[in-house]
Amino acid sequence: MRVSYHTHSHYDDGAGFLKDYVQRAIELNFGALGFSAHAPVPFETDWTLKQEDLSAYLKEAYDLKEEYAKKIQLYVGLEIDYISGMDVEIPEGLDYYISSVHHVRTKDRLIPVDGPFEMVSEGLKDCYNGDGKAYTKDYFSVLKEMINVRKPQLVGHLDLIKKNNRDQMIYKEEDTWYKEEVEKVLETVKKAGSIVEINTGGMSRKYVDTAYPSPWIIKIMKQMDIPVVLNSDAHNPMWLDTEYEQTELLLKKLGYQTQRVLIDGIWQDVAF
Numbered sequence: 687m688r689v690s691y692h693t694h695s696h697y698d699d700g701a702g703f704l705k706d707y708v709q710r711a712i713e714l715n716f717g718a719l720g721f722s723a724h725a726p727v728p729f730e731t732d733w734t735l736k737q738e739d740l741s742a743y744l745k746e747a748y749d750l751k752e753e754y755a756k757k758i759q760l761y762v763g764l765e766i767d768y769i770s771g772m773d774v775e776i777p778e779g780l781d782y783y784i785s786s787v788h789h790v791r792t793k794d795r796l797i798p799v800d801g802p803f804e805m806v807s808e809g810l811k812d813c814y815n816g817d818g819k820a821y822t823k824d825y826f827s828v829l830k831e832m833i834n835v836r837k838p839q840l841v842g843h844l845d846l847i848k849k850n851n852r853d854q855m856i857y858k859e860e861d862t863w864y865k866e867e868v869e870k871v872l873e874t875v876k877k878a879g880s881i882v883e884i885n886t887g888g889m890s891r892k893y894v895d896t897a898y899p900s901p902w903i904i905k906i907m908k909q910m911d912i913p914v915v916l917n918s919d920a921h922n923p924m925w926l927d928t929e930y931e932q933t934e935l936l937l938k939k940l941g942y943q944t945q946r947v948l949i950d951g952i953w954q955d956v957a958f
């Protein structure tokens with residue numbers, strides 16, 4: 687069964703209407719589809735829902751859920767930022783939400799982990815004296831804080847930090863300290879009982895060659911028996927299943943026969 691609970695439309699920083707995603711998911715014979723616009727954050731952005739659009743988004747999503755109930759299971763969610771030291775509201779009445787870290791906050795400055803690259807390298811220079819290790823550790827520290835505080839159902843793009851690590855300019859993924867940081871995050875995930883999404887969004891937008899998280903991390907997750915769900919983080923309805931085939935093969939190779947999906951209103955394990 688294929689699903690994606692991670693999609694972005696014209697409401698935030700994606701393309702297309704919610705209905706376009708529904709039609710594409712039906713075309714692809716998906717078992718379920720979730721809407722996950724970026725929830726509003728306490729500052730101006732060009733990538734989140736506007737606070738005043740939140741209720742329209744939720745209403746449209748719930749209306750579609752009802753309208754299409756006989757054709758496909760739809761779920762209404764949000765991708766909710768966790769920013770250390772800032773209150774980001776978790777609205778009531780959602781079917782689920784994805785909890786994500788997109789920023790590292792230091793010296794009262796927000797560095798957007800997912801770029802653009804110039805902003806990351808500027809922040810790295812100004813706030814960390816170019817110390818990629820310190821910056822990376824801060825990212826994982828916020829991630830652990832998020833998981834501890836929220837105990838979210840779904841953890842978004844666990845190693846998003848690699849998006850701007852082209853040519854290993856920030857850190858080396860093989861380094862022991864990096865592996866240890868990742869393991870500490872996974873222990874936190876395990877304790878919280880969260881699902882880690884396998885996210886192909888960085889691949890469809892050509893930022894990275896493999897899904898978030900990297901294969902060696904998925905391998906450790908399997909050993910720890912951490913549940914996964916394959917999500918596309920699609921910013922265009924055409925990318926709803928991008929890179930699914932090869933990522934499913936990879937997951938099976940790494941030992942995952944099932945994924946944890948929201949079906950009939952319950953998170954349950956089903957075969958890929």
Ligand SMILES: [Zn+2]
Pocket residue numbers: 765786788842843
């Ligand atoms: Zn995200």
Ligand SMILES: [Zn+2]
Pocket residue numbers: 692694765919
């Ligand atoms: Zn997203």
